[in-house]
Amino acid sequence: MSKIVLYEEPDCRGDWKEFTDSVSNLGTESFAKTARSLKVEGKHWVAYKDKAMKRDFMVYGPGEHNNLGCMDREIMSLRLVKEELGNPEIVLYEHVDFRGEPRSIDERVDNLNTAGFNDLVSSHEVKQGVWILYEHFNQTGRRLITFKGEKCSNYCLFNWNDKLSSLRPLLKSDHEV
Template sequence: MGRIVLYDQTNFNGNWKQFEYDVPDLAVDMFVKTAKSLKVEGDHWVAYQGNNFTGEFVVYGPGDHDQLGSMNEQIVSLRLVREKLGNPNIVLYQDVNFNGQSRDVEEEVGDLKKGGFPALVSSHRVKEGVWLLYEGVRYTGNRLITFKGDQWANYIQFSWNDKLSSLKPLKSSDFEV
């Protein structure tokens, strides 16, 4: 079980709201783009800058986050990470619709080309865990997050076809990603 408490001031001061469930739009709870600090208990939470879990995001792990940096007064939606974070596994496919060469990945890869994946990636399936996908090598550039059970058949719809360069699983020890 996870819980997140958002505060409208740094260092856990001011008005606050507590959540134990996904929130696709904080405007409904009158707390959109208000948070300046937060506390996480239990499982990780993903804070997004867009409605319905879209846009830029930061993953917050258990603990006290007294300032939010780039997410200061930017949080619009929240998603609780319910997935188990041990034994991560994602299958990458060369072509859309899970075709072409494929490879199971169970650990972070800072450069897919050097990591032995001979072709570009156009689709994936997440078997276990939560994965952060990066457009640049060594976890740089634009990024996406994908969860256990996700099946992205065509990266073209995300403007990501043949752009995935590195990826890593979310770990239970991650404080902020």
């Protein structure tokens, strides 16, 4: 079984709360913007700074995370990563509504420019795994996370049209992303 334990103090100390499934609003659990450290067992978890699993996020793999850095007292929702992290695949499309030239990607790409596809993506479909998409080269800038089965038909809806420059699959070995 996978679980995450949030602690009110650094170094996994103080009052704590354990979760075994996703939580869209930690306020209902009286633990919103409280965590200063955490421990993960089993699969990865995604912690978000907003309710309903939106906005800025951090992915935590198995182990103790004694200091949460930019997520210190910021976590508002949690998502358990239920997807298998082997054999990742995402299909990127040049235009909205999955039109235009498609590109199937199955590994980390630090610079979509080398593939002639930089700043051209307007939609995607995740076939397998969990993917982190970045606005700039070498996994920098604003980012999005997307999961197996998710289809995003129009990047214009969140001001990402023609901005994707790098991406990477979440790996089992990732400790913190």
